[in-house]
Amino acid sequence: MSGARLSLAAPGLLPAIRRVRLVNPLWLAVPGLLFLALFFLYPVARLLLLSLQDADTGALSVASYSRLFSRNIYVRVLQNTFTIAAQTTGLCLLLAYPVAYWLTSMPARRRQSLLLLVLLPFWTSALVKAFAWIVLLARTGVVARLLADVTGSAEPVEMLYGRGAVLMGMVHALLPLAVMTMLPVMTQIDQQYLRAAQTLGAPRAQAFWRVFFQLSMPGVAAAGLLVFIASLGFFITPTLLGGPKDPMLGPLIITQIQTMLNWGFAGALAAMLIVTALVTCAVYDRVFGLSTVSGGTGRQREGRSWLATLGMAGLALVANLHGMLSERLARLLGGHRFNWIVPAIACTVVAFMVLPILVIFPMGFTSSRFLEFPPPGYSLEWMATYFGSEMWITATLRSFGVAFATALATTALAGLAALGVARGQGRGGGLIFGMFLAPMVVPHIVCAIALFYLFAQMSLVATDAGLIIGHTVMAMPVVFVTILAILKNYDWRLDQAAATLGASRSRALRRVTLPLIKGGLAAAFLFAFIWSFEELTVAIFIGGGLKTTLPKAMWDDMLLQVNPTLAAVSVVVVLIVVSLFAVAQRLRRE
Amino acid sequence: MADPRTGGPTRRTLLRAGAGLLAAPAVLRPAQAAEQITIADNGGPYGPAFRKAFYDPFEQATGVKVVNVVHPPEPTAQFKSLVDTKSTIWDVVLVSPGHVWRLAKPKNYLEPLGLTPAEAPGVMPEMIWPGYLGIDVFATTLAYRTDKYGENGPQSWADFWNVQKFPGRRALYKQATGPMEIALMADGVEPSQLYPLDLDRGFRSLDKIRKHIAVWWGSGAQSTQLLQSGEVDMLMIWNARAQAAIDGGAPAKVVWNQGLFSSDGWSIPLGSPKAEIGKKFARFCTDPARQAVFTEFLSYGPTNLQAYDRIDPKRAALLPTYPSNLKLMRQSNDEWWGDNFQRVSERFEDWMLSG
Numbered sequence: 050m051s052g053a054r055l056s057l058a059a060p061g062l063l064p065a066i067r068r069v070r071l072v073n074p075l076w077l078a079v080p081g082l083l084f085l086a087l088f089f090l091y092p093v094a095r096l097l098l099l100s101l102q103d104a105d106t107g108a109l110s111v112a113s114y115s116r117l118f119s120r121n122i123y124v125r126v127l128q129n130t131f132t133i134a135a136q137t138t139g140l141c142l143l144l145a146y147p148v149a150y151w152l153t154s155m156p157a158r159r160r161q162s163l164l165l166l167v168l169l170p171f172w173t174s175a176l177v178k179a180f181a182w183i184v185l186l187a188r189t190g191v192v193a194r195l196l197a198d199v200t201g202s203a204e205p206v207e208m209l210y211g212r213g214a215v216l217m218g219m220v221h222a223l224l225p226l227a228v229m230t231m232l233p234v235m236t237q238i239d240q241q242y243l244r245a246a247q248t249l250g251a252p253r254a255q256a257f258w259r260v261f262f263q264l265s266m267p268g269v270a271a272a273g274l275l276v277f278i279a280s281l282g283f284f285i286t287p288t289l290l291g292g293p294k295d296p297m298l299g300p301l302i303i304t305q306i307q308t309m310l311n312w313g314f315a316g317a318l319a320a321m322l323i324v325t326a327l328v329t330c331a332v333y334d335r336v337f338g339l340s341t342v343s344g345g346t347g348r349q350r351e352g353r354s355w356l357a358t359l360g361m362a363g364l365a366l367v368a369n370l371h372g373m374l375s376e377r378l379a380r381l382l383g384g385h386r387f388n389w390i391v392p393a394i395a396c397t398v399v400a401f402m403v404l405p406i407l408v409i410f411p412m413g414f415t416s417s418r419f420l421e422f423p424p425p426g427y428s429l430e431w432m433a434t435y436f437g438s439e440m441w442i443t444a445t446l447r448s449f450g451v452a453f454a455t456a457l458a459t460t461a462l463a464g465l466a467a468l469g470v471a472r473g474q475g476r477g478g479g480l481i482f483g484m485f486l487a488p489m490v491v492p493h494i495v496c497a498i499a500l501f502y503l504f505a506q507m508s509l510v511a512t513d514a515g516l517i518i519g520h521t522v523m524a525m526p527v528v529f530v531t532i533l534a535i536l537k538n539y540d541w542r543l544d545q546a547a548a549t550l551g552a553s554r555s556r557a558l559r560r561v562t563l564p565l566i567k568g569g570l571a572a573a574f575l576f577a578f579i580w581s582f583e584e585l586t587v588a589i590f591i592g593g594g595l596k597t598t599l600p601k602a603m604w605d606d607m608l609l610q611v612n613p614t615l616a617a618v619s620v621v622v623v624l625i626v627v628s629l630f631a632v633a634q635r636l637r638r639e
Numbered sequence: 640m641a642d643p644r645t646g647g648p649t650r651r652t653l654l655r656a657g658a659g660l661l662a663a664p665a666v667l668r669p670a671q672a673a674e675q676i677t678i679a680d681n682g683g684p685y686g687p688a689f690r691k692a693f694y695d696p697f698e699q700a701t702g703v704k705v706v707n708v709v710h711p712p713e714p715t716a717q718f719k720s721l722v723d724t725k726s727t728i729w730d731v732v733l734v735s736p737g738h739v740w741r742l743a744k745p746k747n748y749l750e751p752l753g754l755t756p757a758e759a760p761g762v763m764p765e766m767i768w769p770g771y772l773g774i775d776v777f778a779t780t781l782a783y784r785t786d787k788y789g790e791n792g793p794q795s796w797a798d799f800w801n802v803q804k805f806p807g808r809r810a811l812y813k814q815a816t817g818p819m820e821i822a823l824m825a826d827g828v829e830p831s832q833l834y835p836l837d838l839d840r841g842f843r844s845l846d847k848i849r850k851h852i853a854v855w856w857g858s859g860a861q862s863t864q865l866l867q868s869g870e871v872d873m874l875m876i877w878n879a880r881a882q883a884a885i886d887g888g889a890p891a892k893v894v895w896n897q898g899l900f901s902s903d904g905w906s907i908p909l910g911s912p913k914a915e916i917g918k919k920f921a922r923f924c925t926d927p928a929r930q931a932v933f934t935e936f937l938s939y940g941p942t943n944l945q946a947y948d949r950i951d952p953k954r955a956a957l958l959p960t961y962p963s964n965l966k967l968m969r970q971s972n973d974e975w976w977g978d979n980f981q982r983v984s985e986r987f988e989d990w991m992l993s994g
Contacts, residue, residue: 105745122989129992183861187870188808209870210854288857293813293991301988307713309981310741418887419867498716505724590717593728594679594708605682605709610883611860 077469078481081462081525089488089522092499100316113317123301127321130298133212133287134280137219141276142269144220144398145227149268151395152228153235158634164232165630166399169406171225171579172626173619174603179289180611181405182218183209184412184422191422211292218286223279224402227272229576230531233569234268235261237538254375258368264538271534274333275527278326278489298322302492312498319495326490330483406623413620415613431617441602441618448582448599449625451513455520455581460574462521463529471536482533489526493586496522501590511593519587524580528573535569675704676916680733681903682709684879688936692929693920700923703916715741722748722908730913731920734906737816739771740977742906750907750914752921759925761945763960765970766902772921773902774930775939778959778968779817780898782866782881783873786890793873795897796825800848807872808853810865815987816976817875817899818845824897834972838983842990849994866891878959882938893957898968900959902942934958940965 103110117123148167152160170178186192186208193205208214238261246256284299298318305315379385408422413431415424435441466485470478488496500519501510509515543565547557563570588601597605599622603615680689686707694705708729710717715738721729734742742748749770756764759772766773781799783792792798793805799821811818819836822844828837853871856862862876867884881893905924907917923929930941931949940960941947947955947962955961959968976983 120985120989122985122992125992126988180860180864183864184868187868189869207853288813289861291857293852293855293994296988296992304984307711307716308741310715310719311981419864419884421868498720501717501720502724505720505726510724510726511728589711590720593717593726594710595677595706595728597709601709604711607683607860610683610863610880 073473073477074469075473075477075481077473078466078477078485081466081529082481082484084462085484085488085522085525088500088503088518089491089496090484092503093491093496095502096312096495096499097316097320099313100320102313104311104313113313116314117317117321123318123321126296126298126301127325129294129296130281130322131325133215133219133295133297134277136216137223137280138273138277140216140220141223141227142273144401145224145231145272146269147391147394148224148398149228149231149235150265151391152232153238160236161630161634163399164229165627166403167228168225168575168579169623170221170402172582172623173406173409174583174585174600174615175222175285176289176603176607177409177615177619178222178405179218179286180420180607180615181408181412182214182221182290184420185405185408186214209290212295214290215287215295218290219280219283221402221405222283222286223276224398226279226527226576227276229572230272230275230527230534231265231268233531233535233572234271234538235265236568237535238264252372252376254372255368258364258371263364267534267537270333271530274330274486275489275530277329277333278486278526281322281326281490282492299492303494306494306498315495319492322492323490330486406619409616409619410623412613413616413618415616418612420611420613420616431613432621434614435617435621440597441614444597444599444602445618445622447513447596451516451520451598452578452581454513454517455524456574456577458517458521459524459528459577460532460570463525463573464532464570467529467532467536470533471539472541482529485529486526488522493523493584497586497590500587504591510591511595513596515591516588516596516598517581519591520581520584521577523584523587524577527576527580531573531576532566532569535566539566674702675706676730676913676920677706677708677728678731678733678920679708679710679714679729681712684937685733688933691936692932693924696929697920697923701916701919703920705920714738718742718906718908719748722910725910727908727911727913729908730911731905731907731917733903734771735901735903736768736771736773736971736973737901737976739768739906740974743770744977748909750909750911750917752905752907752918754918754922754925758922759943761927761943762925763942763944766904766942771904771906772925773904773942774924775904775933775937776900776902776942776960777939778878778895778898778900778964779821779971780876780878780881781873781894781896782876782878782891783894784866784869784889784891786869787872790892792892792894794894796821797827799873799875800825800844802848802851805873808870809848809851810854810856810862810871810874811848811852812862812875813855813857813991815984816971816980819983819987820899820971821875821897822848830897830969833969834975836975836979836983838986842986845990855991879938882957895959895964895967898959898964899971900940900965900968901971901973903939904942 100113101109101111103112152163152167155163184190188205188207188209193208196206197203242260242264243256246260247253251259282299283297284303287295287297288300298321302315302318302322305311305318375387378387411424411427412420412422414427414429415421415431416426416428417424463485466481470481497519500515500522504510504515509518539562543561544557547561548554552560583600584598585600585604588598589604592598592601594601599618603618606612607615678694680686686709690707694707697703698705710729710732714732714734718729718732718734718738719742721727739749747770751769752772754767754772756762756767759767763773781793781796785792787807788805793801798805799809811821819838819841820833822841823833823836824830825848826840826844828840854865854874856865856874859877859880862874863880863884865871865874866876866881867887867889869889878893878898881891885891885893905917905921907914907921911917925943927941927943927945928949930943931946933939934941934946934950934954938957940958941950942960944960944962950958956964959965
């Protein structure tokens with residue numbers, strides 16, 4: 050990126066550092082790579098190979114692939130999946146940016162409390178959220194009635210069962226991920242740069258677009274990539290909120306595996322999804338510069354100079370327009386600067402994120418047998434059902450335990466690897482990056498079945514250890530990208546300074562690096578925790594119904610009937626999480 | 640999958656060692672063999688209903704403890720994996736004929752139950768198969784809101800298609816199974832002549848109703864919600880899902896005419912070490928007195944029609960196998976679907992996208 054971005058080390062220093070460093074830090078990625086090779090690459094490759102075999106004879110066959118392309122339905126669904134994922138990503142970035150920016154501008158303590166709000170929707174199962182939207186936006190729902198009162202029209206507006214509803218549901222589900230990925234990068238941007246720019250005469254608009262916006266791009270790129278790839282595999286939201294024209298590939302793969310038992314063909318569909326994701330990564334890299342996240346200092350700008358120039362010119366244009374506009378308006382309105390606009394937008398987005406949770410709370414205390422809003426009356430019946438059930442309590446405890454173990458394991462493995470990639474040299478970095486991102490690209494159901502076959506050989510089926518390993522595989526990409534984004538933005542000259550002052554490398558790591566990146570590490574840990582806490586597919590297959598986690602218990606309960614116990618469970622979980630956070634914050638203050 | 644050729648001894652030993660470190664010995668189950676079986680059912684309302692009707696009484700009668708777990712709505716993939724890897728975590732599994740056909744061919748994954756109709760007096764003979772015993776019957780039906788149409792709502796699928804006579808919002812299932820048959824009946828095909836399905840005619844009929852379908856629902860819970868909240872005025876729905884809305888106070892009615900019925904029942908994974916206890920359990924569930932009990936909790940019909948001697952007549956009239964309801968319906972041909980689902984659902988998805 051520009052000169053404002055700090056290069057890794059002054060050219061003269063590099064050979065000196067190389068001499069000190071006897072072992073390439075890339076080796077730090079080895080434990081994580083071994084873990085992924087055994088619990089991800091090997092089982093998934095074995096399953097995908099089925100797509101190249103004849104189901105009866107086992108002989109090499111491309112029948113699955115010729116079927117894929119001889120029916121136009123699969124290619125059409127793939128296009129559709131791609132479009133929905135792209136739209137979701139665009140909207141997510143657009144909405145998440147002002148929120149992350151606003152959070153960056155406030156004092157750390159207030160930021161922590163607000164972050165809690167942003168993360169709230171993450172703690173509620175995707176199914177419960179989908180039903181909250183259905184209840185809210187139904188033709189007979191509260192929003193439709195409000196709209197009818199305002200507009201005075203008798204015919205209710207159709208809000209559900211179409212592309213709009215699908216996008217809204219998916220954006221809502223993925224916004225926390227986007228905000229949380231952007232935020233650590235933004236908070237790391239040294240505010241001094243902005244002040245420096247202003248001291249040198251840059252108006253606020255120029256300083257923002259040319260300095261802050263640019264420096265925040267690694268976070269935006271990481272968020273975009275994660276959101277896009279995560280949305281490729283969505284299935285609950287499009288199934289429940291979508292119309293006939295919103296099919297996605299995820300549900301099709303699940304049907305092939307679960308209903309048709311045609312695993313060869315499912316493998317072919319999964320391969321198509323994986324290829325799409327990989328191509329996207331490559332294109333993204335080319336256009337937006339994924340390499341700012343993925344490391345490999347040598348290849349950061351090669352061959353993209355015209356793009357970089359174009360990007361800079363675009364930014365300059367935006368900055369000028371913005372500056373001109375705000376000056377004109379300020380003159381017109383007597384010096385009014387619209388400082389409230391960003392907070393206003395951010396608050397609206399946060400309100401949108403919290404809305405379904407606010408609806409779920411009263412529904413947990415409803416006297417109705419159904420999810421209705423507003424509830425016709427209130428009762429403690431559903432809370433009593435939850436607390437009186439050994440099954441629910443056991444599942445809740447197991448979920449917290451498994452999520453905690455998963456978060457520890459993932460942060461350790463992915464953190465080491467990210468450190469290796471951020472500091473290492475050579476072409477290995479890109480490969481490692483791809484490997485750590487790969488579990489995200491493979492549909493969860495493919496992972497889960499592949500792991501089932503492996504775990505059956507290892508007596509890990511229906512064990513907590515099996516669940517933890519499975520969840521660690523799934524959580525790896527988000528955690529890796531989050532930590533890497535932090536490390537790439539970290540000013541390594543601070544470590545050099547420490548070394549110059551006589552600190553050993555481990556001491557520098559302990560006393561300088563870790564304290565400075567702990568916000569990012571905490572975010573990564575939280576991601577892994579939430580990922581595991583929400584995960585359903587592995588829980589179904591590896592748990593085998595014998596080791597039931599909370600999402601699995603909720604899923605079992607709502608297959609045929611959505612009853613308010615689920616809302617009660619969500620209320621309890623949200624309350625537990627909020628109090629855990631409060632305690633953690635209190636402890637840190639003392 | 641569990642290919643014996645790929646597993647060299649060295650690697651396997653390594654894996655075991657790794658697994659041991661991570662998991663601690665997972666040899667929990669064989670120790671208590673003989674005294675316990677694990678039964679996987681559909682969960683939700685099934686769990687407590689079957690506990691009362693079958694699990695507890697079986698424990699009392701035999702001393703065998705029944706542990707019950709919940710499987711996903713399509714348990715076939717897990718069933719297959721269990722047999723392939725000889726992981727005997729489930730001993731008896733609740734499945735539907737649609738699953739059974741896919742688990743019986745091309746490769747058989749089902750343990751023969753060895754039950755003959757003569758040994759189960761009163762049980763509908765079409766519910767007894769070599770590897771499957773049906774214990775409850777559910778139906779795909781039409782249901783409508785009585786606050787919209789009064790008591791004289793649509794009575795057939797032709798009425799459902801008749802948007803002049805019955806204006807209102809409609810919903811159908813998002814998959815081919817069900818809507819295809821319904822479209823053919825709406826077009827005048829006799830229920831007895833449905834299979835093999837005339838696909839061209841079915842899609843032509845679907846073309847006529849497409850723009851009047853307000854919602855294509857994707858899960859059973861969602862269909863209950865649609866009927867209960869009045870989001871739609873009539874829809875294709877599984878009878879128990881409609882009954883749940885009605886029991887909760889929704890003004891709605893189930894139409895049995897031209898319904899399609901199917902069943903849930905027990906199968907045992909091939910080679911299960913507890914197959915003998917499992918078979919004993921399946922046989923136990925043919926008892927009409929036992930079957931009568933679950934109808935108090937689930938709006939499904941018993942497969943042993945003698946159970947109606949013990950069911951309150953008011954409740955009985957709401958169940959699919961109640962004689963006056965059963966004679967209005969026909970059984971869904973799950974064998975035909977087993978052979979054709981892939982082809983038909985590809986065409987159905989394509990049709991949905993092309994509208």
